[in-house]
Amino acid sequence: MSRGRFIAFEGGEGAGKSTQIARLAEALRARGEGVVVTREPGGTPGAEEIRALFVRGETARWTVETDVLLVCAARADHVARLIRPALEAGSTVLCDRFIHSTLAYQGHGKGVAMAQLLALHAFATGDLWPDLVLWLDLPVELGLSRSTKRAAAQEADLPQEQRFEALGLAYHEKVRAGFASLAAEDGRIVRIDATQDIDGVAAAIAAAVLR
Numbered sequence: 001m002s003r004g005r006f007i008a009f010e011g012g013e014g015a016g017k018s019t020q021i022a023r024l025a026e027a028l029r030a031r032g033e034g035v036v037v038t039r040e041p042g043g044t045p046g047a048e049e050i051r052a053l054f055v056r057g058e059t060a061r062w063t064v065e066t067d068v069l070l071v072c073a074a075r076a077d078h079v080a081r082l083i084r085p086a087l088e089a090g091s092t093v094l095c096d097r098f099i100h101s102t103l104a105y106q107g108h109g110k111g112v113a114m115a116q117l118l119a120l121h122a123f124a125t126g127d128l129w130p131d132l133v134l135w136l137d138l139p140v141e142l143g144l145s146r147s148t149k150r151a152a153a154q155e156a157d158l159p160q161e162q163r164f165e166a167l168g169l170a171y172h173e174k175v176r177a178g179f180a181s182l183a184a185e186d187g188r189i190v191r192i193d194a195t196q197d198i199d200g201v202a203a204a205i206a207a208a209v210l211r
Contacts, residue, residue, distance in 0.1 A: 002090060003088065003090070004034070004087040004088075004089065004090045004091040004092050005092045005093070005132070006087055006093045006128075006131050007024075007094050007131065007132045008098040008100065008130035008132070008133045008134070009021055009094065009095065009096050009097070009134050009136065010179060010189075011135055011137060011138075011143075011179070011194060012137075012138070012140060012143045012172055012176050012179070013144055013164065013172065014142070014144060014145065015136035015138055015194045016146075016201060017096050018096060020198075020201055020202060021096055022037070024205055024209065025037050025094055027202075028209075033091075033092050034089070034090060034091040035091060035093075035094060036082070037094050037096075038078070038082060038083065038094070038096070039095065039097065040074065040078060040095060040098055041055070041071050041078075042074065042078070043078040043095070044077050044082050046074075046077045046081075047075070047077045047078045050070055050074040050077075054070045054071060055161040055162075055164065056161055056163060058163070059164075059166050061163065065112075068102070068112055071102055072123075072124045075098075075121070079124070079125045079126070083095065083128070084126075095130070098133075099121050099129065099130075100135075100182055100189070102121070103178065103182055104175045104182060105164065108175060108179075108181065108182075109171055109172075109174045109175045109178060132188055132190065132209065133186070133188050133189040134192055134208060134209075135183055135189050135190065135191050135192060136194040136201065137179065137180075137193065137194055140169060142195065144169070190208040
């Protein structure tokens with residue numbers, strides 16, 4: 001059996017990744033592909049427990065070094081228990097965030113050395129990288145506005161995963177610039193204009209996946 005495809009969705013807050021992953025999964029399944037949809041941090045029971053530590057609470061809850069180690073620990077479990085077995089079984093894996101989020105958020109956004117992040121990623125995952133990265137790009141202010149509205153629409157008793165949104169505009173501008181820099185260096189990354197309507201974004205994604 002041939003190895004499955006690994007497609008990661010990346011982007012800033014409010015880019016619409018979850019919606020577009022669901023759209024692509026439906027389209028691929030309609031073509032007869034086995035599809036596994038997952039997310040980071042998370043995707044396995046252990047990684048979801050780490051996610052709760054990572055995305056909830058005050059912005060200064062952890063040092064940036066702790067943030068990096070938390071996300072790498074979650075990723076190690078995620079890859080070992082879900083992503084790699086799914087790929088070996090021939091499934092297409094669609095993942096909401098992966099290594100490029102770490103490089104953009106903790107590297108470009110927080111100043112952690114790229115060499116350190118890449119070494120930790122290699123150790124945690126056996127140096128697993130996506131075959132294709134779909135970067136859903138939109139202006140930071142628009143994305144944060146969308147994310148805030150989404151959080152407000154949640155039920156009051158649900159925990160708010162807003163720790164990174166709360167870091168402010170200047171930080172998220174660094175993250176967006178980081179994604180742009182990564183895209184200029186990495187041929188696996190395809191920029192998708194996420195200011196389009198949902199159907200327009202889905203069409204651009206479908207075209208990139210078919211290529």
